[in-house]
């Protein structure tokens with residue numbers, strides 16, 4: 312298997328939402344599995360699991376729920392979950408007391424971090440192998456109860472994010488990202504608020520220009536307004552209720 316180097320894999324990655332029909336070679340999936348298995352996790356607790364979906368009927372059901380076409384056209388759909396079921400199963404078998412860690416924000420956060428890092432490992436491994444990938448957050452937000460039912464998730468497990476994988480059928484332009492001066496704060500958070508806001512304004516203009524001129528569909532979206540629109544829309548999600556249903560009764 313030929314692999315791209317790390318620099319190319321990281322710097323040239325874009326989200327790919329259109330895929331060829333051809334399957335992903337088994338050795339490529341094996342390599343992605345290995346990358347995911349070796350994820351750094353909190354305390355090496357490995358508080359995550361991945362549901363690997365190849366069943367077309369199931370992919371189409373998930374597409375119908377989310378309206379994300381890439382879910383039915385991708386070759387494999389990996390769903391990264393926070394998972395305290397595994398440690399709980401074993402602890403119960405060994406007769407150990409299980410503290411209600413899932414009822415704390417830190418417990419929830421750790422599961423999300425572990426699953427997210429695992430997903431990023433898969434993204435980079437897939438990219439290096441020449442595959443295209445797209446993270447799909449709608450699998451967490453749109454109808455969490457139905458997704459949990461379809462995936463038969465036990466208590467202690469909830470969806471963090473999906474990752475569609477396939478042989479790329481498109482090569483989208485690189486999206487402009489915030490410049491280093493806005494991403495990296497040297498030794499402490501930036502104090503030059505006015506300059507920072509000015510730089511954010513310049514970035515906003517860059518995104519608007521990109522959206523007006525990019526290959527594929529164009530729009531007049533700026534960065535700030537577009538993201539706030541998403542936040543407004545996302546205000547309707549009731550993730551805490553979903554966490555409760557999955558056995559995470561977050562109290563502190």
Ligand SMILES: Cc1cc2nc3c(=O)[nH]c(=O)nc-3n(C[C@H](O)[C@H](O)[C@H](O)COP(=O)(O)O)c2cc1C
Pocket residue numbers: 324325326327328379445446447448449450472486
């Ligand atoms: C947690 C997460 C959830 C995402 N959810 C979706 C999604 O539901 N649908 C989609 O088309 N893209 C989704 N994306 C992809 C982002 O839109 C994409 O990463 C972003 O626009 C930057 O573009 P790039 O990946 O090409 O650099 C998601 C990305 C992340 C990290």
